[in-house]
Amino acid sequence: EVELRFKRSRNVRATPTLPLRATVAARASSRVAEIVLEDEFAAGDYELELDALPGNPAARPDLGFQYRVPFEYARVRVDQGPGGGFSHDDAQNYYAVDFALPVGTPILASRAGTVMQVESDFEKASLNREKFGGRANFIRILHDDGSMAVYAHLQWDGVQVRVGQRVQQGQRIGLSGNTGFSTGPHLHFVIQANRGMQLAAIPFRMFGPLGELKFPSGR
Numbered sequence: 001e002v003e004l005r006f007k008r009s010r011n012v013r014a015t016p017t018l019p020l021r022a023t024v025a026a027r028a029s030s031r032v033a034e035i036v037l038e039d040e041f042a043a044g045d046y047e048l049e050l051d052a053l054p055g056n057p058a059a060r061p062d063l064g065f066q067y068r069v070p071f072e073y074a075r076v077r078v079d080q081g082p083g084g085g086f087s088h089d090d091a092q093n094y095y096a097v098d099f100a101l102p103v104g105t106p107i108l109a110s111r112a113g114t115v116m117q118v119e120s121d122f123e124k125a126s127l128n129r130e131k132f133g134g135r136a137n138f139i140r141i142l143h144d145d146g147s148m149a150v151y152a153h154l155q156w157d158g159v160q161v162r163v164g165q166r167v168q169q170g171q172r173i174g175l176s177g178n179t180g181f182s183t184g185p186h187l188h189f190v191i192q193a194n195r196g197m198q199l200a201a202i203p204f205r206m207f208g209p210l211g212e213l214k215f216p217s218g219r
Contacts, residue, residue: 001021001022001023001024001052001053001055001056001057001194001196001197002021002022002023002024002032002050002051002052002053003019003020003050003051003052003197004018004019004020004021004022004032004033004048004049004050005018005019005020005048006018006019006046006047006048006049007046007047007048007049008046008047009044009045009046009047010043010044010045010046011037011038011039011042011043011044011045012035012036012037012038012044012045012046013035013036013038014033014034014035015033015034015036018033020032020033021057021196021197023056023057023058026116026164027164051197053194053197053198053199054116054117054140054142054148054194054199055142055148055192055193055199056194057194057195057196058146059145059146059147059193059194060145060146061143061145061146061147061191061193061202062145062147063203063204065111065143065145065204065205066205066206066207067110067149067191067205067206067207068108068110068111068169068170068206068207068208069108069110069206069207069209069213070099070107070108070109070151070187070189071099071101071105071106071107071108071176071187072106072108073101073105074208074209074210075210076099076100076101077099077100078098078099078100078215078216079098079099079100079183079184079186080096080098081098081215081216081217082094082095082096082097082203082215082217083217084096084098084217086183091198091199091200092192092198092199092200092201093188093190093201094200094201095190095191095201095202095203095204096189096190096201097188097189097190097206097215098186098187098189099187099189100184100185100186101176101185101186101187102176102185103155103175103176103177103178103185104155104158104175104176104177105175105176105187106172106174106175106176107139107151107154107172107173107174107175107176107187108170108171108172109141109149109167109168109169109170109171109173110149110206111141111143111149111169112143112144112167112168112169113141113142113143113144113148113149113166113167114141114142114164114165114166114167115139115140115141115142115161115162115163115164115165115166115167115173116140116148116163117138117139117140117163118138118139118140118159118161118162118163119137119138119159120137120154120156120158120159120174121137121156121157122136122137122156122179122180136152136153136154136179136188137152137154137155137156137158137159137177137179137180138150138151138152138153138154139151139154139159139161139173139174141167146193146194147191147193147202148191148192148193149189149190150188150189150190150191150192151173151174151187151188151189152180152187152188152189152190153176153178153179153180153182153185153186153187153188154174154175154176154177154179154187155174155175155176155177155178155179156177156179158174158175158176158177159173159174160172160173160174160175161173161174191203191204
């Protein structure tokens with residue numbers, strides 16, 4: 001989804017009127033507006049701002065889908081659950097779960113989907129949220145119902161899939177790590193949906209070898 005608006009304008013108008021939002025398909029282009037002079041005999045100029053957010057705001061995620069645990073261990077400590085005050089206190093991370101995993105643990109796809117975004121070239125970790133809050137290595141996978149899974153804090157060079165690749169549930173996709181805004185090695189797992197130029201975490205059901213997982217709230 002994109003949002004287009006004038007940062008400044010003089011003697012121009014847009015059709016449709018700005019600001020506007022539009023949805024553009026993956027790896028596609030789309031004309032969302034046309035800008036013309038209001039007075040064709042006078043000079044005009046403008047500057048645009050464009051924001052983009054992954055996902056389709058019209059998606060309706062299946063809240064009853066059963067995700068599998070994204071690793072092979074039967075028992076793993078949860079360092080931070082939904083609503084955790086350390087870093088799960090915003091809309092896009094509220095229902096996230098942090099699994100304590102050693103660096104280099106194979107990470108598996110919790111659900112089939114298409115790889116949407118990857119980042120794998122960051123190797124540092126810090127508690128400086130301002131500098132490291134958005135720097136973790138991660139994989140974002142788009143599911144058939146429009147929801148998206150994010151697997152974050154992966155090891156440097158630990159992404160083992162590529163953008164556009166179709167993956168199956170249980171397929172190995174990367175290696176856990178300790179990168180970005182982090183207190184220690186772990187996997188940050190969250191399901192998100194686009195709610196209209198805003199990413200929002202959504203609740204999910206997850207099953208492992210011992211049955212359904214019940215996540216604690218807070219930290």
